[in-house]
Amino acid sequence: MEQLVELQLPNIIGSEKAAIEKAVSIAEDMGFSQDRIEDLKTAIAEACINAIEHGNKFDENTKVGITLAANENSLEVVVHDNGEGIDPNKIPKKFVTEEGLPQRRGYGIFLINNFVNEFAYKKKPGAGNEVKMVIHLNK
Amino acid sequence: MSKDIQVSTNQKGDIAVISIKGDVTADTGGEIDKAYLQESVLNSPKLLFEFDRDCYINSGGLAFLIDIASQGRKKEQKINAFGLSDHFQKIFHMIGITRCIKIFQTEESAVEDFLSD
Numbered sequence: 282m283e284q285l286v287e288l289q290l291p292n293i294i295g296s297e298k299a300a301i302e303k304a305v306s307i308a309e310d311m312g313f314s315q316d317r318i319e320d321l322k323t324a325i326a327e328a329c330i331n332a333i334e335h336g337n338k339f340d341e342n343t344k345v346g347i348t349l350a351a352n353e354n355s356l357e358v359v360v361h362d363n364g365e366g367i368d369p370n371k372i373p374k375k376f377v378t379e380e381g382l383p384q385r386r387g388y389g390i391f392l393i394n395n396f397v398n399e400f401a402y403k404k405k406p407g408a409g410n411e412v413k414m415v416i417h418l419n420k
Numbered sequence: 421m422s423k424d425i426q427v428s429t430n431q432k433g434d435i436a437v438i439s440i441k442g443d444v445t446a447d448t449g450g451e452i453d454k455a456y457l458q459e460s461v462l463n464s465p466k467l468l469f470e471f472d473r474d475c476y477i478n479s480g481g482l483a484f485l486i487d488i489a490s491q492g493r494k495k496e497q498k499i500n501a502f503g504l505s506d507h508f509q510k511i512f513h514m515i516g517i518t519r520c521i522k523i524f525q526t527e528e529s530a531v532e533d534f535l536s537d
Contacts, residue, residue, distance in 0.1 A: 294445065294446060294447055294480070295424075295445070295447065316506075316507070319505070319506075319507035320507070323478075323507070323511070326478045327478065327479055330478060330479065330480060376515060376516060377516060380490075381519065382486075382489070382490045382493060382519070382520065383486050383489070383490070383515055383516040383517050383519065383520070384486070385483045385486050385487060385490075386479065386483050388479045388482060388515055389479050391514075391515075392479065392511065392514070392515075395514060
Protein backbone atom coordinates (compact mmCIF):
# COMPACT_ATOMS: atom_id res chain seq x y z
CA MET A 282 0.00 0.00 0.00
CA GLU A 283 1.36 3.39 -0.92
CA GLN A 284 -0.52 6.61 -0.54
CA LEU A 285 0.56 10.23 -0.62
CA VAL A 286 -1.55 13.10 0.70
CA GLU A 287 -0.55 16.76 0.79
CA LEU A 288 -2.35 19.39 2.83
CA GLN A 289 -1.90 23.12 3.25
CA LEU A 290 -3.21 24.27 6.63
CA PRO A 291 -4.05 27.84 7.60
CA ASN A 292 -1.50 29.10 10.12
CA ILE A 293 -4.02 29.16 12.95
CA ILE A 294 -4.02 27.10 16.14
CA GLY A 295 -6.75 24.52 15.72
CA SER A 296 -6.09 23.89 12.05
CA GLU A 297 -3.86 20.95 13.05
CA LYS A 298 -7.06 18.99 13.56
CA ALA A 299 -7.50 18.65 9.79
CA ALA A 300 -4.09 16.99 9.55
CA ILE A 301 -4.85 14.75 12.52
CA GLU A 302 -8.18 13.70 11.00
CA LYS A 303 -6.59 12.78 7.67
CA ALA A 304 -3.68 10.95 9.30
CA VAL A 305 -6.04 8.97 11.53
CA SER A 306 -8.10 7.93 8.54
CA ILE A 307 -4.96 6.67 6.74
CA ALA A 308 -3.61 4.99 9.87
CA GLU A 309 -6.89 3.17 10.46
CA ASP A 310 -6.85 1.90 6.87
CA MET A 311 -3.28 0.71 7.40
CA GLY A 312 -4.27 -1.24 10.52
CA PHE A 313 -2.60 0.86 13.23
CA SER A 314 -3.71 -0.02 16.75
CA GLN A 315 -5.77 2.56 18.65
CA ASP A 316 -2.85 3.07 21.01
CA ARG A 317 -0.51 3.94 18.12
CA ILE A 318 -3.14 6.19 16.58
CA GLU A 319 -3.29 8.19 19.81
CA ASP A 320 0.52 8.53 19.69
CA LEU A 321 0.30 9.67 16.08
CA LYS A 322 -2.38 12.26 16.91
CA THR A 323 -0.26 13.82 19.64
CA ALA A 324 2.91 13.83 17.48
CA ILE A 325 1.14 15.55 14.58
CA ALA A 326 -0.61 18.03 16.87
CA GLU A 327 2.65 19.07 18.53
CA ALA A 328 4.58 19.33 15.25
CA CYS A 329 1.83 21.49 13.73
CA ILE A 330 1.56 23.71 16.82
CA ASN A 331 5.33 24.23 16.77
CA ALA A 332 5.15 25.14 13.08
CA ILE A 333 2.30 27.61 13.64
CA GLU A 334 3.75 29.16 16.79
CA HIS A 335 7.54 29.00 16.51
CA GLY A 336 8.01 28.50 12.77
CA ASN A 337 5.45 30.81 11.20
CA LYS A 338 5.13 32.94 14.34
CA PHE A 339 1.32 33.05 14.17
CA ASP A 340 1.47 34.86 10.81
CA GLU A 341 -1.96 34.15 9.32
CA ASN A 342 -0.66 34.94 5.85
CA THR A 343 1.46 31.81 5.88
CA LYS A 344 0.56 28.13 5.69
CA VAL A 345 1.74 24.91 7.27
CA GLY A 346 2.42 22.21 4.72
CA ILE A 347 1.74 18.58 5.61
CA THR A 348 2.72 15.50 3.64
CA LEU A 349 1.43 12.11 4.70
CA ALA A 350 3.07 9.16 2.99
CA ALA A 351 1.75 5.71 3.76
CA ASN A 352 4.15 2.87 3.11
CA GLU A 353 3.65 -0.80 3.75
CA ASN A 354 4.67 -0.76 7.40
CA SER A 355 4.94 2.89 8.34
CA LEU A 356 3.40 6.30 7.99
CA GLU A 357 5.72 9.22 7.28
CA VAL A 358 4.56 12.71 8.20
CA VAL A 359 6.40 15.82 7.08
CA VAL A 360 5.45 19.21 8.53
CA HIS A 361 6.78 22.27 6.76
CA ASP A 362 6.80 25.90 7.90
CA ASN A 363 8.53 29.10 6.78
CA GLY A 364 10.54 29.61 9.95
CA GLU A 365 14.18 29.73 10.80
CA GLY A 366 14.34 26.12 11.88
CA ILE A 367 14.62 24.43 15.23
CA ASP A 368 17.62 25.45 17.30
CA PRO A 369 18.69 22.28 19.12
CA ASN A 370 20.11 24.43 21.91
CA LYS A 371 16.64 25.74 22.62
CA ILE A 372 15.03 22.35 23.00
CA PRO A 373 14.35 21.98 26.73
CA LYS A 374 16.23 19.14 28.37
CA LYS A 375 14.94 19.62 31.87
CA PHE A 376 11.25 19.55 32.70
CA VAL A 377 11.28 20.11 36.42
CA THR A 378 11.73 23.48 38.06
CA GLU A 379 14.03 24.07 41.00
CA GLU A 380 10.93 23.85 43.20
CA GLY A 381 10.31 20.33 41.92
CA LEU A 382 7.31 21.39 39.85
CA PRO A 383 6.80 20.54 36.18
CA GLN A 384 7.89 23.18 33.64
CA ARG A 385 5.00 25.07 32.10
CA ARG A 386 5.95 24.77 28.41
CA GLY A 387 8.38 23.10 26.05
CA TYR A 388 6.97 19.58 25.81
CA GLY A 389 6.27 19.51 22.06
CA ILE A 390 9.48 17.91 20.82
CA PHE A 391 9.75 15.75 23.92
CA LEU A 392 6.32 14.26 23.22
CA ILE A 393 7.03 13.81 19.50
CA ASN A 394 10.29 12.02 20.29
CA ASN A 395 8.49 9.67 22.62
CA PHE A 396 5.67 8.82 20.26
CA VAL A 397 7.29 8.29 16.88
CA ASN A 398 9.96 5.82 15.74
CA GLU A 399 11.96 8.34 13.72
CA PHE A 400 12.18 12.09 14.15
CA ALA A 401 14.34 14.55 12.24
CA TYR A 402 14.27 18.24 11.39
CA LYS A 403 16.18 20.31 8.92
CA LYS A 404 16.32 23.87 7.73
CA LYS A 405 15.99 24.17 3.99
CA PRO A 406 17.98 27.24 2.89
CA GLY A 407 15.53 29.88 1.72
CA ALA A 408 12.66 27.41 1.96
CA GLY A 409 11.80 27.18 5.61
CA ASN A 410 11.92 24.34 8.06
CA GLU A 411 10.88 20.73 7.77
CA VAL A 412 10.08 18.21 10.47
CA LYS A 413 9.91 14.56 9.49
CA MET A 414 8.31 11.89 11.66
CA VAL A 415 7.94 8.20 10.89
CA ILE A 416 5.65 6.00 12.91
CA HIS A 417 5.80 2.25 12.41
CA LEU A 418 2.77 0.07 12.23
CA ASN A 419 4.26 -2.24 14.82
CA LYS A 420 5.84 -0.45 17.75
CA MET B 421 -17.40 30.23 27.09
CA SER B 422 -15.10 29.04 24.34
CA LYS B 423 -16.97 26.85 21.85
CA ASP B 424 -14.40 24.05 21.93
CA ILE B 425 -14.55 23.40 25.64
CA GLN B 426 -17.18 23.00 28.32
CA VAL B 427 -16.06 23.62 31.87
CA SER B 428 -18.33 23.46 34.89
CA THR B 429 -17.81 23.44 38.61
CA ASN B 430 -19.69 21.93 41.50
CA GLN B 431 -19.15 20.99 45.09
CA LYS B 432 -19.32 17.46 46.49
CA GLY B 433 -19.05 17.85 50.25
CA ASP B 434 -15.68 19.46 50.86
CA ILE B 435 -14.41 18.58 47.38
CA ALA B 436 -14.50 21.19 44.63
CA VAL B 437 -15.05 19.58 41.23
CA ILE B 438 -14.04 20.98 37.85
CA SER B 439 -15.59 19.03 34.97
CA ILE B 440 -14.00 19.39 31.53
CA LYS B 441 -15.31 18.31 28.14
CA GLY B 442 -13.79 19.12 24.77
CA ASP B 443 -10.42 20.57 23.78
CA VAL B 444 -7.85 21.59 26.36
CA THR B 445 -5.55 23.89 24.37
CA ALA B 446 -3.79 27.24 24.63
CA ASP B 447 -6.99 28.84 23.31
CA THR B 448 -9.38 27.18 25.75
CA GLY B 449 -7.22 26.74 28.84
CA GLY B 450 -8.34 30.13 30.11
CA GLU B 451 -11.77 28.65 30.77
CA ILE B 452 -10.24 26.11 33.15
CA ASP B 453 -8.23 28.87 34.78
CA LYS B 454 -11.41 30.90 35.24
CA ALA B 455 -13.12 27.94 36.91
CA TYR B 456 -10.13 27.41 39.19
CA LEU B 457 -10.09 31.04 40.26
CA GLN B 458 -13.64 30.86 41.61
CA GLU B 459 -13.33 31.41 45.33
CA SER B 460 -15.00 28.12 46.26
CA VAL B 461 -12.57 26.19 44.08
CA LEU B 462 -9.42 28.18 44.78
CA ASN B 463 -9.88 27.92 48.53
CA SER B 464 -11.03 24.34 48.67
CA PRO B 465 -8.44 22.00 50.24
CA LYS B 466 -9.52 19.27 47.83
CA LEU B 467 -9.94 19.66 44.09
CA LEU B 468 -11.15 16.97 41.73
CA PHE B 469 -10.75 17.22 37.94
CA GLU B 470 -13.34 15.25 36.01
CA PHE B 471 -12.16 14.79 32.43
CA ASP B 472 -14.32 13.51 29.65
CA ARG B 473 -12.65 10.43 28.13
CA ASP B 474 -12.75 12.07 24.69
CA CYS B 475 -10.91 15.22 25.80
CA TYR B 476 -8.22 16.40 23.40
CA ILE B 477 -5.27 17.88 25.28
CA ASN B 478 -2.21 19.42 23.67
CA SER B 479 0.92 20.98 25.14
CA GLY B 480 -0.68 24.44 25.11
CA GLY B 481 -3.51 23.12 27.27
CA LEU B 482 -1.17 21.19 29.51
CA ALA B 483 0.45 24.51 30.45
CA PHE B 484 -2.79 25.66 32.09
CA LEU B 485 -3.16 22.40 34.01
CA ILE B 486 0.47 22.65 35.13
CA ASP B 487 -0.18 26.19 36.38
CA ILE B 488 -3.09 24.97 38.47
CA ALA B 489 -1.14 21.94 39.70
CA SER B 490 1.74 24.19 40.73
CA GLN B 491 -0.53 26.68 42.49
CA GLY B 492 -2.32 23.85 44.25
CA ARG B 493 0.90 22.31 45.44
CA LYS B 494 2.19 25.63 46.77
CA LYS B 495 -0.95 26.11 48.85
CA GLU B 496 -1.14 22.43 49.84
CA GLN B 497 -4.35 21.89 47.95
CA LYS B 498 -4.79 18.21 47.18
CA ILE B 499 -5.69 17.62 43.53
CA ASN B 500 -6.97 14.35 42.06
CA ALA B 501 -8.25 13.61 38.58
CA PHE B 502 -10.20 10.89 36.81
CA GLY B 503 -11.69 10.23 33.40
CA LEU B 504 -8.55 10.74 31.33
CA SER B 505 -7.98 8.35 28.45
CA ASP B 506 -5.07 5.93 28.78
CA HIS B 507 -3.09 8.05 26.33
CA PHE B 508 -3.40 11.24 28.35
CA GLN B 509 -2.75 9.39 31.59
CA LYS B 510 0.50 8.29 29.96
CA ILE B 511 1.33 11.89 28.99
CA PHE B 512 0.58 13.17 32.50
CA HIS B 513 3.05 10.62 33.86
CA MET B 514 5.66 11.41 31.19
CA ILE B 515 5.73 15.13 31.87
CA GLY B 516 5.60 14.75 35.62
CA ILE B 517 2.31 16.53 36.29
CA THR B 518 1.44 13.52 38.45
CA ARG B 519 3.82 14.98 41.03
CA CYS B 520 0.98 17.38 41.77
CA ILE B 521 -2.16 15.73 40.41
CA LYS B 522 -2.93 12.11 41.25
CA ILE B 523 -4.66 10.19 38.49
CA PHE B 524 -7.43 7.67 39.13
CA GLN B 525 -9.45 5.39 36.90
CA THR B 526 -12.80 6.18 38.50
CA GLU B 527 -14.50 8.95 40.42
CA GLU B 528 -15.05 6.56 43.33
CA SER B 529 -11.34 5.79 43.70
CA ALA B 530 -10.42 9.49 43.39
CA VAL B 531 -12.92 10.48 46.08
CA GLU B 532 -11.90 7.57 48.29
CA ASP B 533 -8.32 8.82 48.15
CA PHE B 534 -9.45 12.21 49.48
CA LEU B 535 -11.29 10.51 52.32
CA SER B 536 -8.20 8.53 53.30
CA ASP B 537 -6.50 11.72 54.53
